[in-house]
Amino acid sequence: MKKSSNLLTVYIAIAMVIGIGTGYGVYLAYHDAAAVAGAKSTPQTFADNVSILTDIFLRLVKMIIAPLVFSTLVVGVAKMGDIKAVGRVGGKTMLWFISATFVSLFLGLILVNLLKPGDALQLPLPDTHTATGIAKAEMTLKGFFQHVVPDSVVNAMAHNEILQIVVFAIFFGVAAAAIGEQALPVVKFMDSVAHIMLKVTGYVMNFAPFAVFGAMAGIIAVQGPGILITYGKFILQFYGGLVCLWIVITLVGWLILGKPVFRLLGLIKDPLLLAFGTASSEAAYPRTMEELEKFGCDSRIVSFVLPLGYSFNLDGSMMYMTFASLFIAQAYGMHLGIDQQITMLLVLMITSKGIAGVPRASLVVIAGTLSMFHIPEAGLLLLLGVDHLLDMGRSATNVIGNAMATAVVSKWENKLTTGDVTNA
Numbered sequence: 001m002k003k004s005s006n007l008l009t010v011y012i013a014i015a016m017v018i019g020i021g022t023g024y025g026v027y028l029a030y031h032d033a034a035a036v037a038g039a040k041s042t043p044q045t046f047a048d049n050v051s052i053l054t055d056i057f058l059r060l061v062k063m064i065i066a067p068l069v070f071s072t073l074v075v076g077v078a079k080m081g082d083i084k085a086v087g088r089v090g091g092k093t094m095l096w097f098i099s100a101t102f103v104s105l106f107l108g109l110i111l112v113n114l115l116k117p118g119d120a121l122q123l124p125l126p127d128t129h130t131a132t133g134i135a136k137a138e139m140t141l142k143g144f145f146q147h148v149v150p151d152s153v154v155n156a157m158a159h160n161e162i163l164q165i166v167v168f169a170i171f172f173g174v175a176a177a178a179i180g181e182q183a184l185p186v187v188k189f190m191d192s193v194a195h196i197m198l199k200v201t202g203y204v205m206n207f208a209p210f211a212v213f214g215a216m217a218g219i220i221a222v223q224g225p226g227i228l229i230t231y232g233k234f235i236l237q238f239y240g241g242l243v244c245l246w247i248v249i250t251l252v253g254w255l256i257l258g259k260p261v262f263r264l265l266g267l268i269k270d271p272l273l274l275a276f277g278t279a280s281s282e283a284a285y286p287r288t289m290e291e292l293e294k295f296g297c298d299s300r301i302v303s304f305v306l307p308l309g310y311s312f313n314l315d316g317s318m319m320y321m322t323f324a325s326l327f328i329a330q331a332y333g334m335h336l337g338i339d340q341q342i343t344m345l346l347v348l349m350i351t352s353k354g355i356a357g358v359p360r361a362s363l364v365v366i367a368g369t370l371s372m373f374h375i376p377e378a379g380l381l382l383l384l385g386v387d388h389l390l391d392m393g394r395s396a397t398n399v400i401g402n403a404m405a406t407a408v409v410s411k412w413e414n415k416l417t418t419g420d421v422t423n424a
Contacts, residue, residue, distance in 0.1 A: 008205065012273045015209035016216055023220025043221040050221070053214030054278060060204045061283045064197055066157040068286060069307045070169050071194040076303030077173025078187045086174060086304075092412050093305050096405045097313040098349075104245060104318035104401075105345045111241045112323045113341075117234045118330025166307050194303075201286035205274075212277030219388050235389060238323055242393050245319055246400060253404045256411055260295075261404075267291040268403050272396050279391040281398035285310060288399055292406050298415035305409050309402035316397025320390060321348045325366055328379030336373065344373060 030042040077086055149167060150156040156164035176183035253261040268291050271284035285306070292302045322345060329336055336344070347369060370377045383390070410416040 019216030023217040047218035057211030072303035073169035108319035108322035275395040315401030316394035
């Protein structure tokens with residue numbers, strides 16, 4: 001298993017490099033022709049075709065997410081045995097999630113104020129009617145709870161609404177635990193489904209290098225190498241912020257887990273690369289689950305905490321929201337007082353919950369936040385060109401945050417068996 005894991009890491013890394021090289025070759029070969037070709041340029045045609053690889057992979061991942069999350073979470077909750085255990089683990093999990101969300105948002109706020117990446121742009125205020133093509137998040141309490149509670153579990157599964165699936169699975173698992181022996185056949189069936197889905201996951205993951213190649217080749221072919229340097233300062237500063245966040249998360253993990261935290265980081269390198277290459281932390285979910293169990297986390301804790309993390313603990317996305325919102329304000333020369341910035345942070349803490357699975361979720365939430373603080377929403381157009389590159393870092397950070405959360409909660413529950421074990 002370890003040899004196979006290492007090979008997948010190598011193949012993903014190689015695919016990323018080949019994808020960048022291929023995309024750059026297409027860009028150089030057809031860039032001049034594309035300028036004359038009109039709307040449907042040759043690089044765009046290439047990107048549309050090669051992105052089929054990425055689309056297929058992401059569709060395969062979405063195909064397994066709902067049954068995997070539902071079956072593993074039901075089994076995890078049912079095996080905990082009682083509602084008190086679920087409440088205890090859930091309380092510890094949410095304590096970590098809320099703390100991590102606040103730290104991520106606050107760190108982004110501090111860094112963007114210190115680095116001021118938008119000041120150099122000094123853009124004029126745009127036409128208020130300029131469209132971004134991005135819908136605003138519904139920033140109401142009613143809208144939030146309507147998104148959380150499913151009106152149909154079938155509809156939630158059909159649309160991969162992870163948070164709604166989690167809510168139903170918790171109810172289902174608690175009910176199964178409450179009726180005891182009568183539920184054993186169903187729990188065993190769900191356990192079998194979970195193992196089957198993990199096997200299917202192994203098959204799907206073999207396609208990951210092709211998906212990474214397609215994603216990188218497509219974006220470089222269309223945007224060219226310029227996308228790597230046009231907003232170089234902003235990109236470097238944001239990634240510097242993510243590194244700071246990684247250090248904070250790892251430091252807290254080390255304080256709780258000790259030296260095994262470094263073994264955990266080594267084990268999740270495959271999910272990290274996969275999330276980075278495809279710009280989708282969701283794509284890394286099944287593999288992250290496997291590596292956490294290999295690390296020594298109790299399978300019940302993994303099945304409970306990890307799905308919740310994909311709705312409540314998107315650390316990389318949290319940092320990006322404050323960083324991007326204030327970058328846009330700086331670009332237009334708009335000064336927000338510390339009271340307004342703190343208010344923005346609190347608003348983002350609430351409105352960002354349950355955004356997993358929403359296309360360009362961070363941008364959707366930012367669009368709603370900008371309008372609340374009268375910052376030109378057209379400023380999002382500044383980020384659309386490089387959002388894919390930024391999303392790669394956000395997705396990888398989300399994986400680290402959720403893996404660390406699961407390991408820490410396992411430790412708090414005395415369900416972590418890693419110790420000095422080395423059989424990765």
